[in-house]
Amino acid sequence: MADKDFSILDPFSSVDLGVADSADGVKQWAIANRDIIQPVKRFFNEMIVGIDNALNAVPPLIMLLLMVLIAWQAAGRRVAILVGLAMTVLGFLAPNAWALAMTTLAIVVSAVILCFLIGLPLGILAGKNDRFESIIRPVLDTMQTIPAFVYLVPVVMLIGIGNVSGVLVTIIFALPPLVRLTSLGIRGVNASVVEAARAFGASPSQILFKVELPLATPTILAGVNQTIMLSLSMVVIASMISVKGLGNEVLRAMGRLDAGKALVGGLGIVILAIVLDRVTQGMGRSGRDRGHRHWWQGGPVGVVLRLTGKA
Secondary structure, three states: OEOOOOOOOOOOOOEOOOHHHHHHHHHHHHHHOHHHHHHHHHHHHHHHHHHHHHHHHOOHHHHHHHHHHHHHHHHOHHHHHHHHHHHHHHHOOOOOHHHHHHHHHHHHHHHHHHHHHHHHHHHHHHHHOHHHHHHHHHHHHHHHHOOHHHHHHHHHHHHOOOHHHHHHHHHHHHHHHHHHHHHHHHHOOOHHHHHHHHHOOOOHHHHHHHHHHHHHHHHHHHHHHHHHHHHHHHHHHHHHHOOOOHHHHHHHHHHHOOHHHHHHHHHHHHHHHHHHHHHHHHHOOOOOOOOOOOHHHOHHHHHHHHHOOOO
């Protein structure tokens, strides 16, 4: 709406498009229709609580051993030793550090699983369809460039505070790299390989699942790696809306100027980031890096198979 004192040289201060009023209208709609969102909120909450309870129900030493074995299988002995040492250090940071780390891990795992379920199909579609890719690219650009704090307001309006809101914010923030790199991986598959599969009578679904996705797996896993790192970077920011875990410990320490608690929370997040980064990088190794062996021919699974004579 134009003002009486409109100036052609300064139109910005004399014209109001009513963006703020529209935003208030969205807020009122969200408040009035929160019941529609409740089933989604319950699903997310049950998923997060289930993963959190499962991780915290396992005794720390057993969980440490499981993480070392997973790291050994996925990334080799060196990474397994690194994971064991890093998680041991994390456990000794403070009496409650391990439990907080498992809660943070549950939130990150929930967000990454949902990002994968949403991002992989979108990335495949973007890699196969130029028109869809041109439509989704500005959406992904917007999701990546909007400051992370801006995500908090609409999510809190719709869902309220808590772990569910934190996971939703994390999904919005961490989804774009997975979509982009999945699309890049599909587009990067050698066209001659696809043509050869088509010439041998492979159907489009067979080409996708037996040719394109296996060849694009390293790039897709690089996207998963970036999604995990971005999810961890949101931990502290999401703690502002009552998301539990190490990020909440850092936020409380900031409010009390408690350097000790801030150090425990910060180091815990760094250690989790290192562990998850090294494991997912190991999962993305090509067959050549593994010595042209299948994944089950190495690590603890390979040891068991050799001992039982089945290798």
